Amino acid sequence: xxxxxxxPTLVLATAILPxxxxxxxxxxxxxxxxxxxVRVVDPQTGKDLGRIEGILAVHGLAGSPNSKYLVAGSYAExxxxxxxxxxxxxxxxxxxxxxxxxxxxxxxxxxxxxxSLLSVLDAETGTLVRRIEVPGxxxxxxxxxxxxxxxxxxxxxxxxxxxxLTSLELVAWVPxxxxxxxxxxGTDPGVVYVSNAGNGTISEVDLDRAIVRRNLLAxxxxxxxxxxxxxxRVLVADAGNGTVIELxxxxxxxxxxxxxxxxxxxxDLSEDGARLLVAAKESDRIVAIDLGTGGLxxxxxxxxxxxxxxxxxxxxxxxxxxxxxxxxVVDATSLSVLREIRIEGEGHQMVVRPAS
Numbered sequence: 001x002x003x004x005x006x007x008p009t010l011v012l013a014t015a016i017l018p019x020x021x022x023x024x025x026x027x028x029x030x031x032x033x034x035x036x037x038v039r040v041v042d043p044q045t046g047k048d049l050g051r052i053e054g055i056l057a058v059h060g061l062a063g064s065p066n067s068k069y070l071v072a073g074s075y076a077e078x079x080x081x082x083x084x085x086x087x088x089x090x091x092x093x094x095x096x097x098x099x100x101x102x103x104x105x106x107x108x109x110x111x112x113x114x115x116s117l118l119s120v121l122d123a124e125t126g127t128l129v130r131r132i133e134v135p136g137x138x139x140x141x142x143x144x145x146x147x148x149x150x151x152x153x154x155x156x157x158x159x160x161x162x163x164x165l166t167s168l169e170l171v172a173w174v175p176x177x178x179x180x181x182x183x184x185x186g187t188d189p190g191v192v193y194v195s196n197a198g199n200g201t202i203s204e205v206d207l208d209r210a211i212v213r214r215n216l217l218a219x220x221x222x223x224x225x226x227x228x229x230x231x232x233r234v235l236v237a238d239a240g241n242g243t244v245i246e247l248x249x250x251x252x253x254x255x256x257x258x259x260x261x262x263x264x265x266x267x268d269l270s271e272d273g274a275r276l277l278v279a280a281k282e283s284d285r286i287v288a289i290d291l292g293t294g295g296l297x298x299x300x301x302x303x304x305x306x307x308x309x310x311x312x313x314x315x316x317x318x319x320x321x322x323x324x325x326x327x328x329v330v331d332a333t334s335l336s337v338l339r340e341i342r343i344e345g346e347g348h349q350m351v352v353r354p355a356s
Contacts, residue, residue: 073138320347
């Protein structure tokens with residue numbers, strides 16, 4: 001499943017081209033994977049607003065309306081000394097440069113794990129604020145609804161990192177399950193839900209205690225997750241089985257299964273919470289599930305729809321392709337393609353934010 005693990009010897013400096021967004025204008029931040037960049041676009045026009053460069057193998061990306069940061073995760077391991085040397089600007093002292101790289105006094109997490117990086121970015125300008133060392137490659141990232149905590153999944157090391165976004169430090173490591181894939185918050189900023197693709201569970205993680213409180217059974221290969229607006233249900237993509245499973249969080253009881261068919265990947269709720277949009281990766285479709293009736297609708301979307309994120313206020317979603325360097329903006333009601341935007345690399349975990 002995780003074929004992109006590698007150990008490079010350096011990381012390029014982070015920079016950004018001007019983002020010419022006006023106040024209130026929506027911006028989508030698209031991690032471009034192997035291009036080592038995050039593209040910024042206006043989803044309503046397709047206009048290119050800039051690019052954040054030098055984030056090696058960027059895959060996970062998270063934001064929150066209550067956070068001034070974006071947190072980007074690298075799906076690669078690095079040599080620390082080479083990484084530090086590579087990102088140091090010539091006009092910055094060693095001490096000043098070290099302040100942008102949080103190294104814990106005592107190593108947190110598996111002692112034999114390699115080093116990867118979380119890049120904390122200013123969400124308005126895209127500039128690098130801090131790089132934080134974490135144990136092993138990062139797959140996906142989530143920020144708590146109060147904007148104070150970031151969580152990163154580490155599939156090769158069976159756990160998650162917890163980062164304090166006030167101090168910008170790694171504060172805890174929590175073993176969850178085999179191959180943790182995705183992390184998502186409900187309304188409680190102290191609890192995060194993590195899918196473990198290798199053992200068919202979802203871990204409910206208490207961030208204050210840094211423990212798994214319980215595990216919910218969730219099919220065979222749970223990956224992407226979304227929490228209902230009332231935080232009472234979790235919907236999970238059982239990816240290899242082509243099924244979306246709906247669980248009641250309080251009891252862990254399975255409520256419904258929706259059979260999509262073929263391998264599936266990203267999913268998200270429509271803005272009103274009435275429909276679930278799913279990227280049917282293997283069958284080249286986008287699927288909408290009516291959560292009231294349980295009915296399914298679909299439309300062709302090719303090739304290989306991949307990550308999917310709702311665009312607030314626009315009744316639309318943005319979907320990346322796994323096989324071609326592009327994303328689509330899709331009407332969330334009719335499922336018709338509104339526009340296609342070219343990118344570089346592969347579009348991974350996307351974030352939508354308005355400009356200030």
